[in-house]
Amino acid sequence: MFDCDPELVESIRAASRQMVRELGFMQATLAATDYPPSAVHAIMEIGSRQSLTAVQLAEVLCLEKSSVSRMVRKLIEGGELKEAPSATDARAKVLTLTAKGRHTLASINAFGRHQVTTALAQLPQVEQQVVGQGLGAYSRALEAHRLGTPFNPVESVEVRRGYQPGVVGRVTEMHANFYARSVGFGQFFESLVATGMAEFVARLANPKNGIWVATQSGRIVGAVAIDGEDLGNDTAHLRWFIVDDGMRGAGVGHKLLSAALAFCDGQGFAATRLWTFRGLDAARRLYENAGFVLHDERAGQQWGSEVVEQCFERQRPPVQTKISAEKSSAANGAGKSN
Secondary structure: OOOOOHHHHHHHHHHHHHHHHHOOOOOOOOOOOOOOHHHHHHHHHHHHHOOEEHHHHHHHHOOOHHHHHHHHHHHHHOOOEEEEEOOOOOOOEEEEEOHHHHHHHHHHHHHHHHHHHHHHOOOOHHHHHHHHHHHHHHHHHHHHHHHOOOOOHHHHEEEEEOOOOOHHHHHHHHHHHHHHHHHOOOHHHHHHHHHHHHHHHOOOOOOOOEEEEEEEOOEEEEEEEEEOOOOOOOEEEEEEEEEOHHHOOOOHHHHHHHHHHHHHHHHOOOEEEEEEEOOOHHHHHHHHHOOOEEEEEEEEOOOOOOEEEEEEEEEOOOOOOHHHHHHHHHHHHHHHHO
16 A cells, blocks of 8 residues: 555545536536436446346445335436346346437537646646546546555556657656656756757667567556667676556556566576666665666766666576576485485
């Protein structure tokens, strides 16, 4: 379970209340219909799923069965729904939309899309993606809490190797924001990341180089790169490892790091090296769990401000051939027999 900032909690509560009011849920009717919010949601859910039983509808809407039964009866009487015996359960009746119900659904969807479109149009495109990502994760977390099931946001994150549009700017942005807040790095550091990334992605055609990008709902939320050229000596350079603030601690970093190190081992690098600085304890634990050890430590200013720079190195794990594995197994078996 992650820690929660009390101020953030209150901010989200306030935003949720305002959303409820702005979207019209405090009104007696919703979405330019003559129906209350529960009935509008019933029409939408039945329409999106083609059909539902009353019991299934109650589960979807998180409402009591008796309340749903009364609402369904009114919608049937209003000509929005029709019911028919279930083909798989003689005790159940299946609810579907009538022609009138489909027309009502089209009007509801048009109203809702207009609300969302006009609101998002007030925001830059990057912030539009943030809204989509945040609301999606928040709604899934609320559902997980209600059902008492574990919620892991990393399940919706996809990690891909290779250049992704916007990766240079997005990785630069994540680095600049995080390190400005945590250690006070400024323009020099941001420019260093941007120019370095731009130079590196031009070298991705080299099979010794690679970049892995984590995305959620199409938005970049993390990245890591392996530069197989700049250090020489059969040593890979792990660079620009970053995870978005909202995804940190959820396992995205582990997925990225695992993919990058698997690449290093597959390419046959004798070692993988990275530079960071003292004080980034969560990152250090992640590195050490992956097999990195502290190789060197000294004061430096390569990122624009003086920090205690640290160099970590991971040796390639020994390759156990099939023959040696069989010999080891045979030896263990002989030892047991003795």
